[in-house]
Amino acid sequence: MIVELVSTGTELLLGQIINTNAPFLATRLNELGFSVIYQTTVGDNRDRMKLVLKTALERADLVITTGGLGPTQGDITKEVTASLLGKTMYLDEASAKQIEQYFATRRTCMPSNNLRQAMMPEGARIVENTCGTAPGVIIEDEATGKIIINLPGPPHECSAMFETSIVPYLSERFGFQGAIVSRVLRTYGLGESALEERIKHYILSQSNPTIALLARSGEIHVRITAQAASEPKALQMIHDLESQIRPLLGEHVFGIDEDTIEMSVGKLLLEKKLSAALAESCTGGLVTSRITDVPGSSRYLTGSIVCYSNTVKMEQVGVAEEILAEKGAVSRETAEGMAQGIREKFCAGVGIGITGIAGPDGATADKPVGLVYIAIDGPAGTNCYEHYFTGARTDIKNRTALAALSHLRHYLLTI
Amino acid sequence: MIVELVSTGTELLLGQIINTNAPFLATRLNELGFSVIYQTTVGDNRDRMKLVLKTALERADLVITTGGLGPTQGDITKEVTASLLGKTMYLDEASAKQIEQYFATRRTCMPSNNLRQAMMPEGARIVENTCGTAPGVIIEDEATGKIIINLPGPPHECSAMFETSIVPYLSERFGFQGAIVSRVLRTYGLGESALEERIKHYILSQSNPTIALLARSGEIHVRITAQAASEPKALQMIHDLESQIRPLLGEHVFGIDEDTIEMSVGKLLLEKKLSAALAESCTGGLVTSRITDVPGSSRYLTGSIVCYSNTVKMEQVGVAEEILAEKGAVSRETAEGMAQGIREKFCAGVGIGITGIAGPDGATADKPVGLVYIAIDGPAGTNCYEHYFTGARTDIKNRTALAALSHLRHYLLTI
Structure with missing residues (x-):
């Protein structure tokens, strides 16, 4: 079964929006055993679109x-x-009724x-659209036995319709096309090279x-991607390889597939019966x-309290005025004070304090943009971590958030 | 000047990551007057990559x-x-030294x-990489006069290198390739059809x-995209059309090009000399x-205070216990109490209170998932808005955030 994905829209051709549907469909179709061999993008022009679809059907x-x-x-x-x-x-x-119903639900x-x-x-x-107004369409061409499926463009509508109706x-x-199964081990804390070094043997012999x-x-x-005659067999192959490389990656693996690090943190908090409260400045x-x-x-x-100003750090989170005056708002001591203060104030099991310089302004001679302190206070005492991140303001925010969630995870693993 | 973009990486071919570099480069090259006619994706395979590059050079x-x-x-x-x-x-x-320096800056x-x-x-x-470790490369082929440029894959490295060195x-x-200039008017609050209806005349005659x-x-x-012999001429054409359609879109336009709604809100707060504080529940x-x-x-x-629990809503934000008991945490009255409470507590010019049901759990017979109340309290009194959003949990959070920023913007425009 050869599949061609045709993404339509002049905005894609000109680069005005990002194509997330093609990668989503490619992944899922590969997993289902279909071979996505061609991917084409065409604008909203009748003649060119017709030509592209004709070639694709051939x-x-x-x-x-x-x-x-x-x-x-x-x-x-x-x-x-x-x-x-x-x-x-x-x-x-029937489609007209459903579209009317969609607007009625939103009271517009x-x-x-x-x-x-x-x-x-x-x-x-x-094909019903459960997330939007545009139904999809499946057309089988009697003459050739070939099939065209039209899916909507908005990514959440496209993926929902694919999973609910197209699969x-x-x-x-x-029927069954053989099985290609993937599993993703999600890691944080090791660089790409360092990680490759640890499992090089398996990568080179793959x-x-x-x-x-x-x-x-x-x-x-x-x-890890395995191809086999059946899904259980592919899963077993993945399991065998995973059990060999997992020990080499240790606690850096925080989840598999769609697990996020915040899910991992959530599970640990439930397991340890602890609640969390945060005092966030730069994030x-x-x-x-x-x-x-x-x-x-x-x-x-x-x-949580977002304490952008020193006043809020003191009055709402309880950071001591002397610490802010002597050590500065971006310091190990302030982060620790924030973590301890918010934990106490919100009667939480663990408190997290985050302070840093997200930039582009705010750097001083000894405190560059990207300097961040993350403190965690809980049953195992107070830990504080120093980071130097790079990138634009939102990059630094995102990297800090990921690091904070990872530190919280490791803290919870020790108790 | 015909340009071909070749995105490399098996992960792209299989759909494991999303290609944001091709749309970025297509947009920028089009703006610079280069025609991006071909876009190809190839995996990390020497023979196939060589073939693709050979075809591209032809x-x-x-x-x-x-x-x-x-x-x-x-x-x-x-x-x-x-x-x-x-x-x-x-x-x-020289490149080796720069890579060593990159790690030294990060103290790793x-x-x-x-x-x-x-x-x-x-x-x-x-070509120096200011955001990462991989330098880029420009190779001119003496025989044919054609050029291959290798840029790094991480999107922020790719875009920074393109702007800083390749442009x-x-x-x-x-030299100059003629000018294609675009301007984006960013709107919120009108649906796609309603917006099209307002400017249909201009769209049909474009x-x-x-x-x-x-x-x-x-x-x-x-x-709006204009093509002209010079950039000032293209800009003038955009300006002429913009001044005709702007009045039809009214205050729904919150910014142009890369302006975000949060920038627009920030400018208004500075203009009105007001500070803001937020009490966020579902967001x-x-x-x-x-x-x-x-x-x-x-x-x-x-x-801000993130007040997930009723205790925090009462003790930290000052929402009255009777309101929570009688009207519920997701109610007009609670949102208003949150906006008023946080404004007072943080001595802010405006207070914003947001409460709702992000789902998938938490719905009741008369309060569906996606029901959200957004209240704003400030010099012009207290306003509260009711919404019914759809989608997954993070969709509802994102839609609520956008609506809240838009309501805040309109509130500030009236004072």
Whole structure:
């Protein structure tokens, strides 16, 4: 089964938006045993889109398009698909009702041009959109047996529709394609080179499973991919290799696949029956926001104070005035005072204090932009860590947040 | 000048990471008057990469690769480029020193395999990497006059190197290519269809400048692109069209190009000489984190409290116990109490209170997941807004954050 992904939208061609649908679909289709061999991008132009789809139908068995199902004049993917396959368009009443319902739930009026989204190619299988207004479409070409699937462009709509409706359709239609299974070990704290050094032997001798190292937002991901006749067999191959390399990576592995470091921290807090409270300065609430990205985090997060000003650090968090005056707002002592103060004030099991210089201003002769102190106060006493991060303001915030979550994780592992 | 972008890395081909470099480079090169006609993705395989680069050199004048300059065995882009052009590799002492310096600044040891990054093709122009360890490379092929540029894969390194070194190189080497200039009007609060309805006349009659509508993380961007013989002329064309459509979009336009809504809020707070403090429940600190993404935000952000528990809402923010008991934590009255309480407690000019159900749990019969109240208390009194958002937990958090920033902006515009 050869698959071609066709991403539509002039905004993609010109680089105005980032294509996240193609990588999502490529990953999932590979996992399901389909080979994504071609990826093409085309603008919102009828003739060029028709040509691209024609070429795709010639060289692939299954063509999946993304984008161009919206309500505006530029949204032409369904029409072009229908025209290529010689189908006429009709207004599908059920789709029209669902689109009206979507607006009713949001208590807003439906603009009339949204009805364009209910226009469907004759004979198409209509796929419900649970996250947006544009239904998807599956068209099987009787003449050639080839298939075109039109998915919506907004990434959360595209992925939800793929998982909910397209995966079941493909497995019903094509049966089992063999199994390619991946598992990602997510690590933090080792650089890419240092990590590679530890598992070099396995990387150099790899064939099946393969190992790939991916640097991703400050984390290093170790991706193990196995190909086998069945899913359990592929999983067993991954398990065998994983059990050999895991000991070499130690506690740097904080989760697998979609596990985030904030999930790992959440699990540990529940396990240890501890609540957490944070006093954040340079991260401005980012660490708390990440912790609360996890459903159920209200069970272990008491609350936080973002203490940008010295006044708030003193009056609300309880950092001593002398410490701020003598050591400065960005110092080991202030971070420790913040961690201890917030823990006490919010009656939490652990307190986290974060202070630093996110830049671009605020550096002094001995305190550069990127200098950050992260303190943790809890049943095992107070620990404080010094970092020198680089990059733009938001890079430094993100790196600090990741480091803080990692330090909290390691602190919790020791108690 | 025809340009081909070649993105390297098996992880891209398999969809394991998202390609942000190609859209960035496509946008910038188009703006500079270069035509990006081809975009190809190839894995870390010597033969296939060499073939792709060979094809690219045949059909384009300038080939820009991204990725594969790192320290690991899989990083082969420079070697393959050198081999294609018949150049040998040598260890560049200056690059080696800079890589050592990079690790010294971070106070960490350099793993020895990082020296691979200082191996350079003979005759290449070496491009400093100010954000990472992998230098870039420019190689001009004497025989054909064609050029290959190797840029690093990490997006912030790629973009910094492009702006700092490649743009000056291209303008020195090729002179002026004509001007294609874009301006983005960033809007919030009107749906895509409603916005299109307002400026339909201009969209239907467009040719140069063109107008594109882009839905992007809850905002709608109106992108105007003009092509002209000179940059001032293109700018004038954009200005003329902009002054016609701006009145139709009104206060929904909060900024242009890279302006974010938090920048717009920051400017207004400075203008009105008001400080802000926030009490965040369902957003968990996200709104404060966005406000603090803006350099200099310490001038107007006093601080915030993330009050996940009712205890913190009462004891730290000052919401009345009866309100929480009678109306519930997710209610208009609680949001207003949070806004008023935090404003008073932090002696701020405006207070913002945000409470809602981010899900997936926590819904009741009359309060669905996605129900959110945002209150603002300030010199113009207390306003409160009710929303019904959809999507996953983080979608609801993001939509709430955007709405809160927009409400704050409109509140500030009225005083």
